[in-house]
Amino acid sequence: MPELPEVEVTRRGFADSARDARVLALRLGKPLRWPLGRDPDAFVGERLGLAERRGKYIWLPVGAGGLLLHLGMSGSLTWSDPAEALPAMGTHDHFELQTDRGSLRLNDPRRFGAVVWAPALDRPPAANLLAGLGIEPFDAGFTGTYLHAALRGRRVAIKQALLAGDVVVGAGNIYACEALFLAGIDPRARSGRLSRPRSERLALVLRQVLARALEVGGSTLRDFSDAHGVAGAFQNEMHVYGREGQPCLRCATPIRRVVQGQRSTFFCPSCQKR
DNA sequence: CATAGCTCCTGACCGC
């Protein structure tokens, strides 16, 4: 599942190559989450800017506007150089941007992903989709103090608060579970009850786990690969995610799985406290 | 405002 590390790894994989490229054609496959919102032919001749990331979204400037892309849960973007023979669009290829410098293609079996045109990042529909997103975990403002204050008054479990993305962006199911394990916090703990020191600890380990995943190319459980088709390796370093029943790597207690908000949560009942 | 539930989609997996 593409979370912040996977999205950022993807962005880095094509941003420089795509910058300043001229659009030759835009092709669409099956519908994604929302319609593109603009005539595909209108992109032809326009120039790409430098792709940036906000949360799990990628903003790719095109002409005077841009495309907001999301990988959903099974999407991957690949960049191929113009020299490479471009394979025909496959069943799960739903978007392709051909340029004079290469092609960007979105493959997404589940089609929870999105590619939406907006006249600017701060105008609809991009602005609507980004509204309400929390702080970037690598922003200097993301501190224990911030986290503690942002969670104040909340009754939802800390795991769900992390997933919601309105406090801090970037963590999906994998990294939320891993960060809580590393912080020694029970995922079912009420978010508003998190102490200052534990908030501090959580902010720190969340940044650390995301940074580590970024370093090793993200996590590849099934579909994910970077802009050059390379799989990530963080799945080999997971402590709790997907490890139900297996011994905790720290204390050997069997890892437990519970469901929170229709989502699986994995944790060590011994290492993680409320 | 905060929260819970529903929804999109399809490959993988399970039991018969």
Add this chain to the structure above:
DNA sequence: TGCGGTCAGGAGCTAT
């Protein structure tokens, strides 16, 4: 081997 049922999951949307 084939088939139906169930599950997973990001996040917007609706309802409470």
